[in-house]
Amino acid sequence: GEDVEQSLFLSVREGDSSVINCTYTDSSSTYLYWYKQEPGAGLQLLTYIFSNMDMKQDQRLTVLLNKKDKHLSLRIADTQTGDSAIYFCAESAYGSSNTGKLIFGQGTTLQVKP
């Protein structure tokens, strides 16, 4: 079945770059997403990438997709203390059911030290 894996924890210093990695198994994935969750809150969509793209940049965020290795990464440049949160990678496959169902990774807790 579909599976999405993430490392559980990342600690960086303020001002450094953060790289959060994700691997997935479903080769039919159409879209891959990064969501941010702050304590006690819902999920905030950060960015997403279509499976025929290799890279997408949006301000401080850069998403890289290696479709051959089924590897997705999120790079946050100039990481700030406000970036401390849990980051979820998710995939969706628009197959014959076309439900857009999301499969989430376990989430990576990003800790930013001043």
Next chain:
Amino acid sequence: GAVVSQHPSRVICKSGTSVKIECRSLDFQATTMFWYRQFPKQSLMLMATSNEGSKATYEQGVEKDKFLINHASLTLSTLTVTSAHPEDSSFYICSAQTSGGATQYFGPGTRLTVL
């Protein structure tokens, strides 16, 4: 744009009572809404998918008679936890998606505590 609200944000109830949680898309029409459950320090678990005007599709292991979902309009879906028990205590999050849309927009979540 693409704002989803949930109400209530927090609810505490006694065991055996039923609790209704509302999910609303405020500035767009959501043909599909999803309900998730999240345990502390864990990922989101999809409970069910609801399409406006039709019955919800439940994930394996989710009791449809316990978690009643209604999606009566393009901007509102409700989740009713019937005869709640302490093990139903969790963080419930909804998301909404437009027809043909690639993105799910999430609500802020509802913290349910059953005593």
